[in-house]
Amino acid sequence: MIETITLSVDAMGGDNAPRAVIHGADLLLKEHNNARFIFHGRQEQIDPLLNEFPALKSASSVRHCETVIAMDEKPSQALRKGRGTSSMWMTIQAVKDGEASVAVSGGNTGALMAMATFCLRPMEGIARPGIAAIWPTLRKDIVVLDMGATIGADAQQLVDYAILGSALARCLFDDESPTVGLLNVGTEEVKGLESIKEAGRILSDASGSGFTYHGFVEGDDIGKGTVDVVVTEGFVGNIALKTAEGTARQVGSYLRTALKSNLMSRIGALFATSALNALRKRMDPRTVNGGVFMGLNGIVIKSHGGTDEVGYKSALNLAYGMARSNLVAKIDETMKRFPIKAAPVAADAESEAKPA
Amino acid sequence: MIETITLSVDAMGGDNAPRAVIHGADLLLKEHNNARFIFHGRQEQIDPLLNEFPALKSASSVRHCETVIAMDEKPSQALRKGRGTSSMWMTIQAVKDGEASVAVSGGNTGALMAMATFCLRPMEGIARPGIAAIWPTLRKDIVVLDMGATIGADAQQLVDYAILGSALARCLFDDESPTVGLLNVGTEEVKGLESIKEAGRILSDASGSGFTYHGFVEGDDIGKGTVDVVVTEGFVGNIALKTAEGTARQVGSYLRTALKSNLMSRIGALFATSALNALRKRMDPRTVNGGVFMGLNGIVIKSHGGTDEVGYKSALNLAYGMARSNLVAKIDETMKRFPIKAAPVAADAESEAKPA
Numbered sequence: 001m002i003e004t005i006t007l008s009v010d011a012m013g014g015d016n017a018p019r020a021v022i023h024g025a026d027l028l029l030k031e032h033n034n035a036r037f038i039f040h041g042r043q044e045q046i047d048p049l050l051n052e053f054p055a056l057k058s059a060s061s062v063r064h065c066e067t068v069i070a071m072d073e074k075p076s077q078a079l080r081k082g083r084g085t086s087s088m089w090m091t092i093q094a095v096k097d098g099e100a101s102v103a104v105s106g107g108n109t110g111a112l113m114a115m116a117t118f119c120l121r122p123m124e125g126i127a128r129p130g131i132a133a134i135w136p137t138l139r140k141d142i143v144v145l146d147m148g149a150t151i152g153a154d155a156q157q158l159v160d161y162a163i164l165g166s167a168l169a170r171c172l173f174d175d176e177s178p179t180v181g182l183l184n185v186g187t188e189e190v191k192g193l194e195s196i197k198e199a200g201r202i203l204s205d206a207s208g209s210g211f212t213y214h215g216f217v218e219g220d221d222i223g224k225g226t227v228d229v230v231v232t233e234g235f236v237g238n239i240a241l242k243t244a245e246g247t248a249r250q251v252g253s254y255l256r257t258a259l260k261s262n263l264m265s266r267i268g269a270l271f272a273t274s275a276l277n278a279l280r281k282r283m284d285p286r287t288v289n290g291g292v293f294m295g296l297n298g299i300v301i302k303s304h305g306g307t308d309e310v311g312y313k314s315a316l317n318l319a320y321g322m323a324r325s326n327l328v329a330k331i332d333e334t335m336k337r338f339p340i341k342a343a344p345v346a347a348d349a350e351s352e353a354k355p356a
Numbered sequence: 357m358i359e360t361i362t363l364s365v366d367a368m369g370g371d372n373a374p375r376a377v378i379h380g381a382d383l384l385l386k387e388h389n390n391a392r393f394i395f396h397g398r399q400e401q402i403d404p405l406l407n408e409f410p411a412l413k414s415a416s417s418v419r420h421c422e423t424v425i426a427m428d429e430k431p432s433q434a435l436r437k438g439r440g441t442s443s444m445w446m447t448i449q450a451v452k453d454g455e456a457s458v459a460v461s462g463g464n465t466g467a468l469m470a471m472a473t474f475c476l477r478p479m480e481g482i483a484r485p486g487i488a489a490i491w492p493t494l495r496k497d498i499v500v501l502d503m504g505a506t507i508g509a510d511a512q513q514l515v516d517y518a519i520l521g522s523a524l525a526r527c528l529f530d531d532e533s534p535t536v537g538l539l540n541v542g543t544e545e546v547k548g549l550e551s552i553k554e555a556g557r558i559l560s561d562a563s564g565s566g567f568t569y570h571g572f573v574e575g576d577d578i579g580k581g582t583v584d585v586v587v588t589e590g591f592v593g594n595i596a597l598k599t600a601e602g603t604a605r606q607v608g609s610y611l612r613t614a615l616k617s618n619l620m621s622r623i624g625a626l627f628a629t630s631a632l633n634a635l636r637k638r639m640d641p642r643t644v645n646g647g648v649f650m651g652l653n654g655i656v657i658k659s660h661g662g663t664d665e666v667g668y669k670s671a672l673n674l675a676y677g678m679a680r681s682n683l684v685a686k687i688d689e690t691m692k693r694f695p696i697k698a699a700p701v702a703a704d705a706e707s708e709a710k711p712a
Binding site: 234278 | 493494504507508539541549574575576577578579580588590591592594595596597598599600601602603604605606607608609610611614615617618620621623624625626627628629630631632634635638639
């Protein structure tokens with residue numbers, strides 16, 4: 001008997017919900033027939049859609065929730081209104097209750113993070129959650145975090161992100177000791193902030209316990225794929241991610257303009273159609289959809305709200321992979337192997353945190 | 357009689373110096389025959405090169421400096437060793453002495469910034485200098501600063517960058533009221549740092565005095581060209597710039613791979629050669645070479661150290677444009693129009709840093 005993997009899904013989150021969500025789940029099921037779904041949301045909207053996908057229907061259950069969190073609702077508002085009742089909250093609650101391994105929602109990020117933190121609570125030893133992105137690079141996909149769950153991070157929080165990120169990398173890339181780099185600026189003497197230097201010292205001492213510490217990396221090392229895990233504070237991570245997205249779109253637009261610029265280039269583009277389609281697919285943001293909320297007692301995946309069924313399928317696929325590789329257990333294990341985390345954290349000296 | 361524009365040039369700065377520097381100057385002279393150059397560096401290396409470019413030779417003077425700052429020298433070391441003697445220092449000194457309008461060096465950034473700050477001193481009313489980048493976007497070139505001259509910035513420093521950046525935009529783009537945006541993250545309630553919010557309030561009140569305040573922008577607004585001037589703290593600016601460079605290289609590499617993937621795509625690439633060359637030129641980092649050090653009593657341009665004559669020509673061209681449009685006067689004018697700056701600035705060391 002094949003073990004089933006159950007995902008808890010907010011059917012109402014995102015601009016194209018619930019249709020794109022349900023359709024995306026059907027695409028995942030076609031690839032992984034041991035996937036099971038608990039959909040949360042308005043039954044009267046979900047049921048007719050499930051009737052369109054009979055295979056999915058028999059792999060799903062629906063939990064009716066009247067309340068839906070709007071995309072522009074403030075986190076505090078959403079929490080007041082939707083705690084214990086909304087499709088977003090109930091999606092997370094199912095993970096807390098052990099009914100599903102991972103929760104997925106395309107709803108608004110701030111509200112989802114607030115609810116996830118409130119419902120699941122931070123893991124012991126982790127002060128604040130982070131959002132990890134899977135970032136395609138020239139070498140392979142890598143993990144970058146934090147993407148903006150928390151603004152500002154002290155050395156200890158950066159170390160937490162390194163632990164969380166390397167646990168995620170171990171799950172995704174099947175590598176027992178992924179390399180970790182701290183994002184920094186490379187201007188000689190003034191090598192960045194004190195918190196980053198301090199985190200570098202701690203990680204350097206702990207290197208080998210579930211990850212290999214590489215050192216500082218710069219902005220262009222992300223695209224090169226210099227390390228498996230890039231750790232940074234949330235403000236910087238968010239700006240880096242969006243700047244990269246903007247640049248990719250910009251270059252794509254240059255390319256389209258160039259290939260339409262004259263008759264010869266149009267003919268050239270015709271000949272190269274299959275290659276250009278492959279390139280387009282490679283740069284399709286829908287195929288790497290999903291921010292992973294980490295550091296809580298349970299995994300929540302945030303899908304882009306504006307995506308379609310292909311994008312949802314990617315987010316659900318990410319959730320599926322994490323459930324199957326048991327991400328939470330891997331994080332736990334990494335924490336236990338990490339020397340600093342084993343001992344009570346001291347404010348001053350790293351030496352006493354080192355095992356004898 | 358045509359007015360001449362004199363640039364002070366560190367002939368020894370950068371990996372391919374002095375050849376690439378001299379050759380680059382010759383390329384600029386071919387375009388602007390009223391350009392004049394003061395080269396600083398080792399006469400025995402510069403003279404033979406100038407003999408290869410007779411037109412340039414007659415438009416140039418050479419100032420011998422024995423000391424050359426190495427690319428890996430620490431700023432403090434460089435300052436001790438090279439103050440008053442090195443080619444880098446003397447390049448800046450010529451601007452201070454009014455012999456040239458703008459200084460250009462491809463030498464190491466940290467040393468150049470230390471020397472520029474020490475020699476030229478911050479402008480009255482500006483606490484710390486910033487580095488501005490000219491950033492190509494889908495709409496047009498824009499100004500982004502700070503690129504890492506200073507790590508961390510309070511609200512007042514961000515406002516200073518807005519003033520400096522809009523003065524630069526007025527020079528470069530011939531627009532009397534460029535739009536200014538503050539780089540921020542867009543997660544609803546937690547809209548970024550207190551310093552950014554405060555800067556937003558100040559800029560909003562001052563909008564109309566030499567610039568138009570647009571509001572917050574996100575990382576992907578840079579590539580879109582949403583505003584003419586993007587203002588951010590130096591750490592974030594440096595990471596954003598390098599991440600964008602990395603992404604552009606990554607996409608370029610994907611494209612090359614795709615076009616070589618099969619016979620049809622190779623044929624297609626052949627047909628589209630001219631369009632692809634135009635694209636390559638558009639994405640050539642050498643054509644937008646030059647970080648502008650701003651907020652000092654004089655303008656210094658940092659060229660990439662690893663570039664060739666084409667790159668140096670771009671940096672020199674940027675310097676030429678700034679000298680011709682009288683950037684320093686434009687900054688001064690913007691400062692005077694800015695309401696906050698008209699009032700005495702809070703009690704710190706800015707006034708005494710000005711030479712009498």
